[in-house]
Amino acid sequence: MSSCPVIIATGGANLASLIFALKRLGNEPVVSEDPKVIKMASHIILPGVGAARDAMSRLKATNLASLIPNLKQPVLGICLGLQLLYSGSEEDNATCLNIIPGYASRFPKKTGLPVPQMGWNSLTNVKRTPLMNGVRDGDYAYFIHSYALPINEHTYVTANYGESFSAVVQYNNFYATQFHPERSSSVGSLILSNFLNI
Amino acid sequence: MKGVQFRNHRVMGDIISLASRYRDEGADELVFYDITASPHGRTVDRSWVNKVAGVLDIPFCVAGGIRSLADAETILNLGADKISINTPALERPGLIEDLAKRFGAQCVVIGIDSSSENGNYTVYQNTGDPERSRSSQRSTLEWINEVQLRGAGEIVLNCMNQDGVKNGYDVEQLSKAREICGVPLIASGGAGTMAHFKEVFTTSKVDGALAATVFHSAQIKIPDLKTYLIKANIAIRPPEIKD
Numbered sequence: 001m002s003s004c005p006v007i008i009a010t011g012g013a014n015l016a017s018l019i020f021a022l023k024r025l026g027n028e029p030v031v032s033e034d035p036k037v038i039k040m041a042s043h044i045i046l047p048g049v050g051a052a053r054d055a056m057s058r059l060k061a062t063n064l065a066s067l068i069p070n071l072k073q074p075v076l077g078i079c080l081g082l083q084l085l086y087s088g089s090e091e092d093n094a095t096c097l098n099i100i101p102g103y104a105s106r107f108p109k110k111t112g113l114p115v116p117q118m119g120w121n122s123l124t125n126v127k128r129t130p131l132m133n134g135v136r137d138g139d140y141a142y143f144i145h146s147y148a149l150p151i152n153e154h155t156y157v158t159a160n161y162g163e164s165f166s167a168v169v170q171y172n173n174f175y176a177t178q179f180h181p182e183r184s185s186s187v188g189s190l191i192l193s194n195f196l197n198i
Numbered sequence: 199m200k201g202v203q204f205r206n207h208r209v210m211g212d213i214i215s216l217a218s219r220y221r222d223e224g225a226d227e228l229v230f231y232d233i234t235a236s237p238h239g240r241t242v243d244r245s246w247v248n249k250v251a252g253v254l255d256i257p258f259c260v261a262g263g264i265r266s267l268a269d270a271e272t273i274l275n276l277g278a279d280k281i282s283i284n285t286p287a288l289e290r291p292g293l294i295e296d297l298a299k300r301f302g303a304q305c306v307v308i309g310i311d312s313s314s315e316n317g318n319y320t321v322y323q324n325t326g327d328p329e330r331s332r333s334s335q336r337s338t339l340e341w342i343n344e345v346q347l348r349g350a351g352e353i354v355l356n357c358m359n360q361d362g363v364k365n366g367y368d369v370e371q372l373s374k375a376r377e378i379c380g381v382p383l384i385a386s387g388g389a390g391t392m393a394h395f396k397e398v399f400t401t402s403k404v405d406g407a408l409a410a411t412v413f414h415s416a417q418i419k420i421p422d423l424k425t426y427l428i429k430a431n432i433a434i435r436p437p438e439i440k441d
Contacts, residue, residue: 016277
């Protein structure tokens with residue numbers, strides 16, 4: 001079965017690796033910020049690299065900030081895309097889409113760990129969700145981020161970087177990974193494949 | 199975490215097959231580096247970046263001859279995750295700020311070639327060409343501080359005295375760098391045995407170790423190295439068993 005995934009153009013984000021990853025799974029993803037195209041998609045991916053405030057400005061300018069919370073199809077936020085689903089971020093006090101309650105905060109300096117976290121880290125407390133079918137505790141994924149979400153009832157996978165944070169979240173039809181599945185080897189590929197099968 | 203460095207890439211097919219081989223063997227990141235790009239003031243042909251991005255499902259970095267925002271944008275748009283700047287950053291340190299503001303610190307890697315002379319560490323530039331390689335007159339540790347303030351997201355410290363000698367990483371220098379480096383620090387230069395990797399992770403607390411020769415020659419196999427490091431209690435992604 002083929003699906004028609006649409007990647008939302010959030011600006012500044014490097015989409016080539018994500019597009020290649022979806023193509024390797026046999027899909028022809030479309031990149032768009034047109035509400036009509038996004039409404040018709042079978043699956044929607046909200047990527048994001050950069051600052052939360054910039055990404056939100058762009059989503060507001062294209063009227064997507066009001067559309068995204070009302071989408072009924074499976075939506076996958078990646079990295080900054082996860083943080084955008086929440087109420088807001090400590091980064092420049094950005095207000096985000098407010099689909100999931102909570103605020104992203106910067107990794108504290110006291111842990112002494114380099115910020116951003118940039119590298120492979122293991123996944124822990126993997127809970128049952130269609131997105132994580134076949135993914136096990138101890139599998140590794142590739143992270144690049146300075147801000148993270150605390151753990152709450154919507155957390156389906158945790159990771160630890162000086163402190164525990166949400167690595168995967170789910171709320172109704174909204175799924176999100178703090179790591180980059182498109183750069184997380186076969187584990188990441190499995191997660192993308194799971195998403196497209198939801 | 200560990201990287202494989204490519205130097206003086208040959209024909210296209212070689213790059214793709216090598217990249218695929220390291221991907222399958224479980225390399226955590228690849229660095230593609232044209233050491234001849236900077237000294238001659240030219241940039242490498244970039245079309246291969248997109249082909250590499252098509253086969254890799256791990257992050258990769260491109261180094262060599264990136265002198266402007268436009269150079270960086272081209273490479274990132276072709277699918278690279280990071281760009282590494284060396285000599286151009288020494289010539290115009292403001293380039294680091296420009297890149298970090300435009301693309302985010304996470305994709306701005308600063309490569310530093312450092313030479314140890316009479317107990318002092320000095321940054322060298324144009325190291326790709328023996329005839330033009332020279333001291334930049336900058337102290338390595340001061341430069342490490344400066345590039346972080348300017349927005350570097352990662353530092354690759356290549357210890358020149360060890361480079362190609364296979365006597366082990368310069369753990370003394372790397373430990374001094376670690377003390378002042380608040381962003382990911384990657385060790386480069388000197389890997390000859392699996393014990394050298396263990397030493398640099400445990401002693402210098404680096405975030406990654408880069409090597410080229412020992413992997414290209416298959417003197418060290420990545421799955422064996424990973425198994426060895428995991429036994430030594432170093433947190434690292436396990437080797438993958440692929441069909």
